Amino acid sequence: MSESIVIGMDAADLPTPVLVVNAGVLRRNIAEMGAHAAALGVALRPHWKTTKSAEVARLQLNAGSVGHTAATVAELAALAGGVSPSVFLAYPPVGRFRVGTVIEASRTAKVIVGADSVDAVRDLSDAAAAAGVVIPVRLDIDTGLHRTGVVPEVAVAAARAVAILPGLHLDGVWTHEGQVQAAGTDPVERHRRGVRAGEVLVAVAEAIRADGHEVRSVSVGSTPGVRSAPTVPGVTEARPGTYALGDENQVHIGTIAPEDVAVSVHSRVISTQPADWAIIDAGIKAMSSDGSMHGDGRIGTVISDGGGVVITGHEEHGFLQGADDPRVGEVVRIRPNHACGVVNMHHRIVVVEDDVVTGLWSVLARH
Numbered sequence: 001m002s003e004s005i006v007i008g009m010d011a012a013d014l015p016t017p018v019l020v021v022n023a024g025v026l027r028r029n030i031a032e033m034g035a036h037a038a039a040l041g042v043a044l045r046p047h048w049k050t051t052k053s054a055e056v057a058r059l060q061l062n063a064g065s066v067g068h069t070a071a072t073v074a075e076l077a078a079l080a081g082g083v084s085p086s087v088f089l090a091y092p093p094v095g096r097f098r099v100g101t102v103i104e105a106s107r108t109a110k111v112i113v114g115a116d117s118v119d120a121v122r123d124l125s126d127a128a129a130a131a132g133v134v135i136p137v138r139l140d141i142d143t144g145l146h147r148t149g150v151v152p153e154v155a156v157a158a159a160r161a162v163a164i165l166p167g168l169h170l171d172g173v174w175t176h177e178g179q180v181q182a183a184g185t186d187p188v189e190r191h192r193r194g195v196r197a198g199e200v201l202v203a204v205a206e207a208i209r210a211d212g213h214e215v216r217s218v219s220v221g222s223t224p225g226v227r228s229a230p231t232v233p234g235v236t237e238a239r240p241g242t243y244a245l246g247d248e249n250q251v252h253i254g255t256i257a258p259e260d261v262a263v264s265v266h267s268r269v270i271s272t273q274p275a276d277w278a279i280i281d282a283g284i285k286a287m288s289s290d291g292s293m294h295g296d297g298r299i300g301t302v303i304s305d306g307g308g309v310v311i312t313g314h315e316e317h318g319f320l321q322g323a324d325d326p327r328v329g330e331v332v333r334i335r336p337n338h339a340c341g342v343v344n345m346h347h348r349i350v351v352v353e354d355d356v357v358t359g360l361w362s363v364l365a366r367h
């Protein structure tokens with residue numbers, strides 16, 4: 001145990017600001033998603049950038065996940081170091097540090113790499129061939145987010161070019177259907193975008209197969225798209241991450257119920273001097289400055305009794321507006337905009353059950 005946090009203490013006595021996860025809600029979310037993937041007949045490979053916790057990874061594996069997804073090579077190294085048997089690096093292995101970590105991690109876990117060009121995997125090909133290993137590669141397809149990924153029209157040519165590189169093996173195709181979240185509060189449009197992403201990806205997989213290549217994995221990934229994209233026949237894997245903790249952005253757009261959000265930041269009111277707001281001890285270093293889907297610039301939404309919104313933040317100061325009679329010293333619990341961003345701001349997760357501290361988990365791979 002560190003500082004003044006001890007197992008069995010009352011959550012109300014925690015030092016603030018502090019990242020708190022409700023273990024019962026977390027376990028329920030993990031079990032529900034495991035059942036959802038099993039019912040669809042797709043593999044579940046949660047994105048680990050949301051929680052960065054070895055304990056959460058183990059809960060996900062115990063609930064049927066086949067492995068994990070990583071965004072950074074620090075996450076890959078942490079997962080491959082005895083936490084997860086199989087890791088998909090959904091990020092181009094560009095730069096010697098990434099190539100080196102992929103090769104190293106492939107000695108202790110199954111490592112699959114995602115990329116959208118031959119240029120992005122050429123150094124990995126050379127290094128894998130020199131090391132005498134074969135690294136599976138999934139081709140990144142742009143199904144509408146326009147971040148990375150080849151457009152479907154040139155996917156066959158890109159797959160052909162990757163497939164002939166030594167030291168690599170073409171494993172499949174993947175996409176991150178972040179355009180589903182961008183549809184906001186419209187459930188019909190979200191569903192349409194998710195299904196469309198799945199259909200585009202499956203069509204690309206079929207075109208690559210028709211060109212003579214084996215395509216084992218057809219992988220979609222997002223929390224707002226997890227009820228739509230993986231329902232398309234031919235999709236083999238889903239990679240949601242945020243689902244484990246939930247956050248205010250998912251609550252706002254209607255993809256997660258408020259009672260299913262496991263994460264909160266606890267803070268204290270430190271000043272009521274300003275006329276228009278109170279000041280709390282959670283600013284952007286506790287909340288992150290991740291944007292709000294509300295569109296009003298807030299960094300957090302209060303869920304404890306006094307209510308209100310953290311309308312903006314300095315580093316260690318949050319500006320709490322609309323709270324009912326805030327008092328200096330009062331504990332304020334906040335639902336963050338974005339779970340992945342807020343976890344990365346903290347080095348530990350305080351685990352609570354019935355408002356009693358039951359665990360303290362390290363947040364790994366924060367760089």
Ligand SMILES: Cc1ncc(COP(=O)(O)O)c(C=O)c1O
Pocket residue numbers: 047069090175176221222223224239240241242243340
């Ligand atoms: C490549 C990739 N896969 C999966 C996910 C998981 O999405 P979500 O956070 O909506 O669960 C993300 C999130 O950004 C991602 O970038």
